[in-house]
Amino acid sequence: MVTLTPDPSFYPSPRMAQKAPPEQLAYVASFDPERQKPDALAVVDVDPKSPTYSQIVGQTEMPNLGDELHHFGWNACSSCLCPNAPHPHTERRYLVVPGLRSSRLYILDTKGSERQPKLVKAIEPEEIAEKADYSRIHTIHCGPEGIYANALADAEGNAPGGIMLLDHETFEVRGQWEIDRGPQQLAYDFWWHLGHDTMITSEWGLPETFENGLVPEVLLGSGYGRHLHFWDLHTRKHQQTIDFGKEHQLVFELRPAHDPTKAYGFVGCVISLKDLSSSIWTWYRDGDKWAVKKTIEIPAEPADPDQLPPVLQGFKAVAPLVTDIDLSMDDRFLYVSCWGTGDMIQYEVSDPMAPKETGRVRIGGIVNRATHPKAGKLSLNGGPQMVEISRDGRRVYFTNSLYGAVDPQFYPDGIDGWMVKLDVGENGGIAFDESFFIEWPDGRRPHQVRLQGGDCSSDSYCYP
Amino acid sequence: MPDNLAPWLAIAGLGAFHGINPAMGWLFAVALGLNRRSRGIVWSSLVPIALGHAMSVLAVVELFLIFGGFVSARQLEVAGGLMLIGWAAYHVCYGHRSRVRVGMTTGFAGLCLWSFLLATSHGAGLMLIPFVSSICFPEPFAPDLDRSNSWASGLRVISVHTGAMLLVTATTAALVYEVVGLAFIRRAWLNLDLLWAICLAGAGILLFL
Numbered sequence: 001m002v003t004l005t006p007d008p009s010f011y012p013s014p015r016m017a018q019k020a021p022p023e024q025l026a027y028v029a030s031f032d033p034e035r036q037k038p039d040a041l042a043v044v045d046v047d048p049k050s051p052t053y054s055q056i057v058g059q060t061e062m063p064n065l066g067d068e069l070h071h072f073g074w075n076a077c078s079s080c081l082c083p084n085a086p087h088p089h090t091e092r093r094y095l096v097v098p099g100l101r102s103s104r105l106y107i108l109d110t111k112g113s114e115r116q117p118k119l120v121k122a123i124e125p126e127e128i129a130e131k132a133d134y135s136r137i138h139t140i141h142c143g144p145e146g147i148y149a150n151a152l153a154d155a156e157g158n159a160p161g162g163i164m165l166l167d168h169e170t171f172e173v174r175g176q177w178e179i180d181r182g183p184q185q186l187a188y189d190f191w192w193h194l195g196h197d198t199m200i201t202s203e204w205g206l207p208e209t210f211e212n213g214l215v216p217e218v219l220l221g222s223g224y225g226r227h228l229h230f231w232d233l234h235t236r237k238h239q240q241t242i243d244f245g246k247e248h249q250l251v252f253e254l255r256p257a258h259d260p261t262k263a264y265g266f267v268g269c270v271i272s273l274k275d276l277s278s279s280i281w282t283w284y285r286d287g288d289k290w291a292v293k294k295t296i297e298i299p300a301e302p303a304d305p306d307q308l309p310p311v312l313q314g315f316k317a318v319a320p321l322v323t324d325i326d327l328s329m330d331d332r333f334l335y336v337s338c339w340g341t342g343d344m345i346q347y348e349v350s351d352p353m354a355p356k357e358t359g360r361v362r363i364g365g366i367v368n369r370a371t372h373p374k375a376g377k378l379s380l381n382g383g384p385q386m387v388e389i390s391r392d393g394r395r396v397y398f399t400n401s402l403y404g405a406v407d408p409q410f411y412p413d414g415i416d417g418w419m420v421k422l423d424v425g426e427n428g429g430i431a432f433d434e435s436f437f438i439e440w441p442d443g444r445r446p447h448q449v450r451l452q453g454g455d456c457s458s459d460s461y462c463y464p
Numbered sequence: 465m466p467d468n469l470a471p472w473l474a475i476a477g478l479g480a481f482h483g484i485n486p487a488m489g490w491l492f493a494v495a496l497g498l499n500r501r502s503r504g505i506v507w508s509s510l511v512p513i514a515l516g517h518a519m520s521v522l523a524v525v526e527l528f529l530i531f532g533g534f535v536s537a538r539q540l541e542v543a544g545g546l547m548l549i550g551w552a553a554y555h556v557c558y559g560h561r562s563r564v565r566v567g568m569t570t571g572f573a574g575l576c577l578w579s580f581l582l583a584t585s586h587g588a589g590l591m592l593i594p595f596v597s598s599i600c601f602p603e604p605f606a607p608d609l610d611r612s613n614s615w616a617s618g619l620r621v622i623s624v625h626t627g628a629m630l631l632v633t634a635t636t637a638a639l640v641y642e643v644v645g646l647a648f649i650r651r652a653w654l655n656l657d658l659l660w661a662i663c664l665a666g667a668g669i670l671l672f673l
Contacts, residue, residue: 004655012646081649083492084578085564089655144564169560195499197567234567260568261499462568463498463646 006088009453010078013463014258014329017078020391023451024050025057025114027072027095028419030444033404035066040444041097041108043115044419046397046436046451054421054436058115062106063122067099068404071189071386071448073140074458075107075147075168079194082462085144090168094120095450096147098137101211101404103128105137105149107171114452121171129155131173132164136207139189142168143460144233148177150190150201157207161187163199178231182238186225189253192233194462195260198290199231200283202251202267213405216311220273222246228267228283230290242292244281247274255327255334255457257352261464264352266334267292268322276300276315278322280336282352296355298322301341303367309412318366321410323402324386328393329456333358333428337384339402340410342368344384344422346430358428363420364400366410372420374437382407382415388449389456396422396430401445417445471595475621476628478591482517483632486653488586489513489579490637497641499568506641510634512572516579517588518626524589525596525618532614537601541671544593548668551587555661587664594667596621 011017024047031039043058062069075094080087095117097106103125108117128134134151141148147166154160162184163177178184186203193200203225204210209218218224226248230240244251248269256265263285270278280296300317312318321340327333327349334349342365347355362370369379382400389396399419401407407415417440421433440446450458482488493513497506532540562585566578583589599621600614640646 002655002657005651006649006653008650010650012649016647016650081653082568083486083495084566084568084570085562086487086491087560088486088649088653089657090560144567146561167561195568197569234564261501463495 003089003091006081007076007090007092009092010081010088011459012078012081012461014331014461015464017391017454017459017461018329018393020453022047022392022395023390023453023455025452026388026397027117027450027452028399029069029072029097029447030417030440031068031404031447032444033407034443037442037444038062038065039067039069039099041069041072041095041117042446043117044438046395046421054438056438056441060108060117060119062099063119064102064104066101067104068101069447070098070100070137071139072097072450073147074142074450074454075171077142077454078459078461079143082144082194084462087168092454096140096149096166096171098140098149100136100138100152103135103137103151123171123173128164128173132176134162134164134176136161138187141191141460142458143192144194146174147171148190150187152187152204153207159185159206161185161206163187163190163201177236178238179236180238183241184229184238186227188225188251191254191256192460193256193260193263193265194233194460195464196263196285197233199233200254200256200265201229201231202254203227204250204252210403211405213409219249219271222249222273224249225251227251228292240290242283242290244269244292247272248279249273252323253325255325257331258327258329258456258461259331259464260461262331266325266327266349266352268325268336270321270323271319276317276319278320278338280322280325280334280355284352293353295353296336296347298336298338298345301367307367309366309410311409312366321383326387326389326456328389329391330393333393333424335387335389335396337387337398339383339385341365342370342383344387344396344398344430346424346428348428359425359430361422361430361432363432372418372432372437373434375418375439380416380418381411381413382418386448388451390451391454391456393456394424396424397449397451399446399449401447404445407445415445416440419446419449468598471598472624474595475592475625478588479625479628480632482583482586482588483629484636485656486649488582488633489517490633490640491649492575492578493633493637494641494646495568498646503641506637507634509575510630510637512575513579513633514626514630516576517583517629518622519576520580520583521589521592521625522622524584525592525621526615528593528596529600529614529618532601540597540601544590544597545668545671548587548590548593548664548671551590552661552665552668555587555657555664559657559661586660591664591667592621592625594671597671
């Protein structure tokens with residue numbers, strides 16, 4: 001897998017990556033919530049000129065049951081061009097696909113098999129437990145020291161969760177990333193500022209508090225994650241914790257600015273115990289420390305308790321449940337998935353301290369059940385969830401399932417999977433592509449989307 | 465001018481080869497300049513990069529010269545050859561795998577350390593051994609060789625090598641920062657890893673023969 005010149009999908013800077021050609025295929029993790037058939041990686045045709053546009057054109061089934069495929073990533077990406085640790089001649093070729101429930105890692109080769117990725121290696125949970133003492137693999141990122149994978153728990157299912165490193169050529173598990181984790185115990189997402197040598201990690205909870213669904217007592221007792229952790233990316237030592245306070249629970253997806261000179265980013269907090277609102281916080285550099293500020297608050301919407309699942313009935317309101325966010329390559333637009341209310345909201349964030357709403361669409365939702373022009377039915381369930389943006393920022397894709405055990409707590413009548421696409425106006429504004437609606441087949445549910453050649457949450461950059 | 469020009473040309477040529485390699489310094493200097501929006505940073509970064517490289521090469525060459533004072537020419541050649549072949553094998557197997565210790569916020573000391581570690585793991589100093597050997601221990605091998613003379617030769621080797629490297633690094637960094645732009649590395653960054661491993665192993669085998 002070594003080439004003479006750098007992989008053409010690597011770009012030194014996010015400015016150059018924006019000029020990349022449009023993606024033709026999307027890879028979508030899909031899992032069987034019943035754990036009766038294997039999970040699969042689906043391949044979706046996203047080329048509008050193709051006769052099979054907006055269809056699943058390939059699928060690779062995993063060899064096991066009950067993996068719950070989650071936030072997968074590439075073996076290599078634009079950070080391979082970084083000057084301090086270059087790997088420019090590694091190919092972006094393999095998808096590294098984690099099973100959140102099984103703690104297994106699959107390596108899928110897309111070269112020459114773009115529409116039917118070939119399974120070339122499975123890393124079993126025993127190997128991960130032995131070499132890194134972790135389990136419940138959640139998110140994958142390609143980075144300066146190879147492949148980074150984070151885990152929500154240790155090998156026994158307890159704290160601490162954390163990050164491990166994999167060799168980006170042999171896929172050998174190299175061990176825990178952390179050298180000094182300080183007070184960090186919980187894990188959810190991680191990403192970094194390559195220009196500021198900083199790793200950031202967020203928090204969910206331990207497996208016993210999510211593998212059978214969220215536990216209301218833990219939530220109301222503020223027992224889920226509510227901290228951000230900042231680390232030195234190269235000494236791998238913990239530097240700072242920021243506590244969002246008892247009111248705020250589930251600090252999830254991290255979206256640092258792509259421009260390596262900018263020292264800020266956005267993180268979503270799923271729920272406020274005070275009023276069920278969701279919030280977006282901006283982290284930023286304040287002197288020689290990091291600081292956060294709540295810059296967006298999305299209120300809960302009053303609702304008839306009869307239309308609400310048991311977990312929300314007492315509150316007589318539907319929580320927005322911001323479970324994923326994504327930042328465009330030019331750091332100009334932030335997309336916010338409100339899985340509860342069914343909104344996908346676009347904010348202009350050129351001033352990261354003062355986001356302005358510039359677009360909104362509604363689909364699904366606990367109460368609204370809004371439909372799509374191509375859906376052919378009056379109501380849809382599930383809501384905007386994992387969201388991915390094309391490198392040029394003109395197309396946005398998203399799916400509607402959160403997590404097998406949590407889906408029925410908010411959508412008790414089940415979730416029928418779908419994937420949709422938005423077109424983005426040159427200066428903001430979003431609208432459904434009326435010809436793009438995929439009803440997910442075989443009872444599986446779609447989760448994370450990755451775009452061929454890279455997207456806005458796959459690559460990081462060392463040059464502005 | 466030294467009597468035998470060929471080894472000196474090779475020593476300078478190897479320096480130029482490192483200099484033009486994006487992985488060995490000029491790209492880091494350009495990146496720091498771009499991130500900090502400062503032309504001055506590009507130039508000032510070149511100093512620790514050259515210094516780190518020189519220290520790595522110096523350490524290897526001087527160790528070789530000290531060692532050379534105690535063993536026969538043949539033993540020296542065999543030891544040097546084995547080292548070179550071993551380094552080539554390491555490169556092929558583990559060259560892609562490196563602990564990253566220095567990042568984009570680094571300063572003078574960090575860059576110096578980065579360059580030192582990089583040149584050392586690359587085998588930059590080892591690669592000079594066949595030429596140092598021919599300059600400092602010319603045939604026929606003289607056991608009563610003047611050690612101070614050979615050490616001075618070692619310093620000359622390092623100066624020529626690092627000077628050539630610095631000249632090419634600085635020229636490339638300036639050209640890319642001022643004229644060409646970064647996009648060109650997407651196509652022009654040629655993979656010389658295999659070639660370098662072959663050079664290391666080849667030099668090792670030549671020492672043996």
